[in-house]
Amino acid sequence: xxxxxIQYLRDKSILILGYGxxxxxxxxxxxENLPDNAVAVADVKPLEIDGVLTFSGADYLRHCHDFDVIIxxxxxxxxxxxxSEDKEKIxxxxxxxxxxxxxxxxxxxxxxxxxxxxSLIYHILTHxxxxxxxxxxxxxxxxDVIDKLDYETIIVFxxxxxxxxxxxxxxxxxxxxxxxxxxxxxxxxxxxxxxAKKNIYRFQTSExxxxxxxxxxxATREEIEALDAxxxxxxxxxxxxxxxxxxxxxxxxxxxxxxxxxxxIGFGLTKSECLAAVEDFHGLPHRLEYVGEYQKIKFxxxxxxTAQEAVIRAVQALGDVNTLILGGMDRxxxxxxxxxxxxxxxxxxxxxxxxxxxxxxxxxxxxxYKQRLFSAANMTExxxxxxxxxxxxxxxxxxxxxxxxxxxxxxxxxxxxxxENIKKH
Numbered sequence: 001x002x003x004x005x006i007q008y009l010r011d012k013s014i015l016i017l018g019y020g021x022x023x024x025x026x027x028x029x030x031x032e033n034l035p036d037n038a039v040a041v042a043d044v045k046p047l048e049i050d051g052v053l054t055f056s057g058a059d060y061l062r063h064c065h066d067f068d069v070i071i072x073x074x075x076x077x078x079x080x081x082x083x084s085e086d087k088e089k090i091x092x093x094x095x096x097x098x099x100x101x102x103x104x105x106x107x108x109x110x111x112x113x114x115x116x117x118x119s120l121i122y123h124i125l126t127h128x129x130x131x132x133x134x135x136x137x138x139x140x141x142x143x144d145v146i147d148k149l150d151y152e153t154i155i156v157f158x159x160x161x162x163x164x165x166x167x168x169x170x171x172x173x174x175x176x177x178x179x180x181x182x183x184x185x186x187x188x189x190x191x192x193x194x195x196a197k198k199n200i201y202r203f204q205t206s207e208x209x210x211x212x213x214x215x216x217x218x219a220t221r222e223e224i225e226a227l228d229a230x231x232x233x234x235x236x237x238x239x240x241x242x243x244x245x246x247x248x249x250x251x252x253x254x255x256x257x258x259x260x261x262x263x264x265i266g267f268g269l270t271k272s273e274c275l276a277a278v279e280d281f282h283g284l285p286h287r288l289e290y291v292g293e294y295q296k297i298k299f300x301x302x303x304x305x306t307a308q309e310a311v312i313r314a315v316q317a318l319g320d321v322n323t324l325i326l327g328g329m330d331r332x333x334x335x336x337x338x339x340x341x342x343x344x345x346x347x348x349x350x351x352x353x354x355x356x357x358x359x360x361x362x363x364x365x366x367x368x369y370k371q372r373l374f375s376a377a378n379m380t381e382x383x384x385x386x387x388x389x390x391x392x393x394x395x396x397x398x399x400x401x402x403x404x405x406x407x408x409x410x411x412x413x414x415x416x417x418x419x420e421n422i423k424k425h
Contacts, residue, residue: 002146004100006033013038015064018073019047022093025141026071027052040067064089071096074137074162079188090166094159097142098169105155106263107136109164109200110177110213112310113256116248117177118158120260120281125154127277128269132156137163154267162186165196170203173266175259177234178214180307181333194218204229209266211237211259234259239271245279249288250317286415288314291422296392299422302399303415308338311399315345322346322394323386325376326360327353328402328414338401339363348372349389351382356402379414383421 014030016023019041027049030039040053042063047054055063061078064070064086072078072092082090098105108118115138125132133149135142136158149155157171179194187193198219201210208229215224224231237258244254261274283289291299302314306328315321324347339360342350351374352360364373372389376382386396404414 001097001100001102001149002033005029005096008096008100009034009037009069011037012068013066014040014069014071015067016041016071016073017043017061017064018076019043019045019049020073020075022141022143023071023073025143026073026093029143038067072166074160077186079186087166092163092166093141093143094136094157094163095167095169097146097157098167098171101149101155103149103151103153103155104173104267105157105171106173106175107157107159107171107200108175108177108263109159109161109197110175111180111197111307112305112313113177113252114158114160115304116253116284116287117175117256117260118156119284120257120278121175121263122156123281124260124264124269124274124277125156125267127280128264128273130154130267130269134158136160159200161193161196164199167199168203170199170201170208172207173209173211173263174200174204174229175211175263176200176213176215177256177259178309179218180309201227201229206230211262213255213259232262234262237262239275243275245275246281248281248283250313252313252317253283253288286412288317289415291419294422294425295387297387297390298393298395299386300395300397300399301415301418302397303404303411303418305399305401306403306411308333308335308401311338311401312341314397314399315342315347318395318397320346320395321397323349323351323390323396325351325353325382325386325396325398325418326401327356328400328407329405330356330359331403333402335360335363335401336367339367339369342371343367343369348391349374349386351376351385353379353382353400353402353407355406379417380421383418383425387425 016026042055042060044060046056061081064082070090072090108114118138122132122134131152132154133145134156135145137160138158206228210229210231213234234255239258244257264274286303289301291301305311348371357375374385390396398418404411408414
C-alpha cells in the first residue's frame with residue numbers, strides 16, 4: 001500500500017488543507033517519502049512550519065487552484081468556497097487509505113454510536129486473538145498505522161462524514177448505524193451530509209458487506225436493495241437481548257453490539273466467542289457515562305449527544321431522569337421532536353445552556369410544556385441548579401442535543417467540565 005500511495009503522489013504538487021492531526025500526518029508522510037515533491041500547507045489559523053510554504057487567514061482556500069492534488073483534513077469546511085474544478089483534485093488520508101490498502105477493512109460510521117461500535121469491534125477481534133488496529137476518527141491517523149500492518153492485520157476504521165466526503169472507495173465491511181440531522185453547519189445543504197455518509201457503501205462490490213441500521217429516513221430500501229454488496233439489517237441480526245451480557249445501557253447500545261458481532265463473524269470467529277468478548281467491554285467516556293452519586297443524586301455524562309435522537313435514546317435508556325441539561329452551539333435545528341418527547345417523559349427540570357436557550361424556550365413555550373425550565377449562563381451555574389432542583393434518588397443527565405463549539409474545544413472538554421463541577425459540591 002505504501003509504495004502505491006507514493007507512486008500515485010509522485011511528481012505532483014500537493015496542498016494540505018488544514019493542519020490538525022491528519023494534516024500533520026500527511027505532511028510527515030510526504031516529507032519522509034516524497035522529499036522532492038512541492039508541498040504547501042493552508043489553514044485558517046496562522047502557521048509557521050520550517051521549510052514548508054504556508055498560507056493562512058480568511059482567504060486560505062484561494063490557493064487550491066495552484067496545486068495538482070489537495071489533501072483535505074476533516075475539519076476544513078469547503079461548501080462553495082472552492083470551485084468545482086478544484087474539488088475534483090481533493091483527496092484525503094481516508095480516501096488514499098481506502099483506495100490502496102489491501103488489508104481487510106471494517107469501516108464504521110453513523111450519526112451516533114460509531115466510536116462505541118468501532119471500539120467494540122476492535123475489542124472483540126483482539127480479545128479473540130486476531131491482529132487488528134483501530135484508526136480513523138478515533139485514535140491515531142490511518143497513515144500513522146501503515147508501517148504497523150502485515151498481511152494478517154484487520155483494519156477497524158471509524159469514519160466521520162468529513163472523512164467520507166471525498167472518498168472514492170468503500171471498505172470491505174461497511175457499518176452504517178444511523179442517519180440523523182447533524183453537522184449542517186459544515187455543508188451547503190443537508191443532503192450533502194447524508195451523501196457523505198452513504199459513501200461508506202457507495203463503492204462496494206458483490207464481494208462486500210453492508211450492515212445497516214436506522215437509516216431509512218434518508219435512504220430508501222430500494223437504494224439499499226439495488227446495491228451489489230450483501231446487506232444485513234441490524235434489526236434482523238439473530239442475537240437476542242438475553243444473549244447480550246453488557247454494562248452498556250439502552251437498546252441502541254445492544255444494536256451496536258449486534259452490528260459489531262456481525263462484522264467480526266467471518267474472520268473465523270463464532271457468535272458465542274464474540275459475545276463472550278463483549279462481556280469484558282466497558283463503555284467509552286462521555287457516552288452515557290455514570291459519574292457517580294452525589295448528595296443522593298445520580299449524575300450521567302452524555303456530552304457526546306449532539307443530536308436530539310441521541311438525547312431521546314439516553315432518556316429512554318436511563319428511565320428515571322429528573323433533570324436534563326440541554327444546549328450549546330445553535331445550528332438552527334428544529335428541536336420540536338425532542339420537546340414533544342420530553343413533554344411526556346419523566347423529566348421534570350430542563351436546564352438550558354447558551355446559545356440555544358431562546359430556541360429551546362420558544363419551542364417549549366409553544367408546546368405548553370408544564371415542567372420547569374431554567375436558564376444557565378454556563379456549566380457551573382447549570383450544575384448548581386441541578387443540585388438544587390433534582391429530587392433525591394433520581395438522575396441528572398447532561399445530554400445537550402447541541403455541539404460544544406464556541407464554548408468548548410470539543411465534547412470531551414464539555415463533559416470534563418460537567419464532571420469537575422459536580423465534584424466541587
